[in-house]
Amino acid sequence: MSQHAFHPHHHEHCIHEALHAAEALCAERGVRLTPIRKRVLELVWASHKPLGAYVILEKLTDEGHKPAPPTVYRALEFLLEQGLIHRIASLNAFLGCVHPSEQHLACFFLCQQCGNAEELQNSEVLQQELQQRAASNGFLIRQPILEVTGLCKQCQHHE
Ligand SMILES: [Zn+2]
Ligand SMILES: [Zn+2]
Ligand SMILES: [Zn+2]
Numbered sequence: 001m002s003q004h005a006f007h008p009h010h011h012e013h014c015i016h017e018a019l020h021a022a023e024a025l026c027a028e029r030g031v032r033l034t035p036i037r038k039r040v041l042e043l044v045w046a047s048h049k050p051l052g053a054y055v056i057l058e059k060l061t062d063e064g065h066k067p068a069p070p071t072v073y074r075a076l077e078f079l080l081e082q083g084l085i086h087r088i089a090s091l092n093a094f095l096g097c098v099h100p101s102e103q104h105l106a107c108f109f110l111c112q113q114c115g116n117a118e119e120l121q122n123s124e125v126l127q128q129e130l131q132q133r134a135a136s137n138g139f140l141i142r143q144p145i146l147e148v149t150g151l152c153k154q155c156q157h158h159e
Helices: 011-029 035-044 053-062 069-081 124-136 153-157
Strands: 085-088 093-096 106-111 117-119 145-150
Touching: 011 035, 035 053, 035 069, 035 093, 053 069, 053 093, 069 085, 069 093, 085 106, 085 145
Parallel strands: 106 145
Antiparallel strands: 085 093, 106 117
16 A cells, blocks of 8 residues: 655545455455445545544534534544554544554654654564563553654655
């Protein structure tokens, strides 16, 4: 899947690929990607900027859906459970996962300037290192999520 949150690209491809992957995964697991779940996923994927639950709720309301907040939270929970999105704790916002079919360490580069976020792919080495260190400390990792803040290439030039 695309790995260019910080570069100009045809984002429709990202959205298309993400929705396609989500449908395939849900079918494979026998869980339902209901219209509201799918729409929430689509909204999260609207850009590479993590999106807060409140903004999602607002967008749905603008579209005339008028969903109750619990509906949106339940949809987000479902998407989190299925690994289709990640929660960026430092921003209290959600971001679409770029490789939802694999168990993985989720590591993000978050640009403080433009707000774009990129999930690292091929993070196996990092994951192994982390797991080894945890194991040697007798620490049990539950949510292997790393959030790295900084400036993307473009924003460094504009400083
Ligand atoms: Zn994109
Ligand atoms: Zn991910
Ligand atoms: Zn940036």
